[in-house]
Amino acid sequence: MLIAKGIAKSYETEAGIVPVLSDVNLELARGDAISIMGPSGSGKSSLLHILGVLDPPTEGEYTFDGVEPWTLEEREQARFRNKEIGFVFQDHCLLPQCTVLENVMSPYIVGERDEAAEERARTLISRAGLTERIQHFPSQLSGGEKQRVAIVRAMIRQPRLLLCDEPTGNLDQQTAWQVLTLLAEMRQELNCILMIVTHSPDIAGEFSRQYTVRDRKLVRTV
Secondary structure, rough: OOOEEEEEEEEEEEEEEEEEEEEEEEEEOOEEEEEOOOOOOOOOOOOOHHOOOOOOOOOOEEEEEEOOHHHHHHHHHHHHHHHEEEEEEOOOOOOOOOHHHHHHHHHOOOOOOOOOOOHHHHHHHOOOOOOHHHHHHHHHHHHHHHHHHHHHHOOOOOOOOOEEEOOOOOOOHHHHHHHHHHHHHHHHHHOOOOEEEEHHHHHHHOOOOEEEEEOEEEEOOO
């Protein structure tokens, strides 16, 4: 269960304190999937960074399956983030010097590697239709292939929370739907929570629970 209560975020700038989020409340259970829309700069990414334990809230409480990650020490936060949370960004953030397989395995650089990890990686790569690209480097892949690698990398440690920030923003419509389908399949298989930030009403409309960030608050629209 993901529970966020009274989450607020503000940033200090030369011009003063700039509020971005205010009194955000959200409860999600395993298997839930939601979309979040809102104009650029509205705080969508800031919310994902808070829930993904990348950037602390200014105010509020956040618990995930009974753990309060922002009360943990930095090393424990990193371990929690690496094990429990998967990230997919608009920029796939692949390591250019690594092959597809090596990129998918990269979360194990900072995490404990189990014996079945590489077999699982190869299975996920096959599920994503990338077996023939397994020894290719990112420069040899199309945009859609790179994003599919990013999704598989996010799923390799079987996270309980999958956060996607504009995962289809740089893709054509057909490729975007392929990526969305893969995300849906992975979410169902792992029974994890899936959150997608998007500017596309069509993508957002595929979710039974839809939200928008409006006036610094998270508002459910569907």
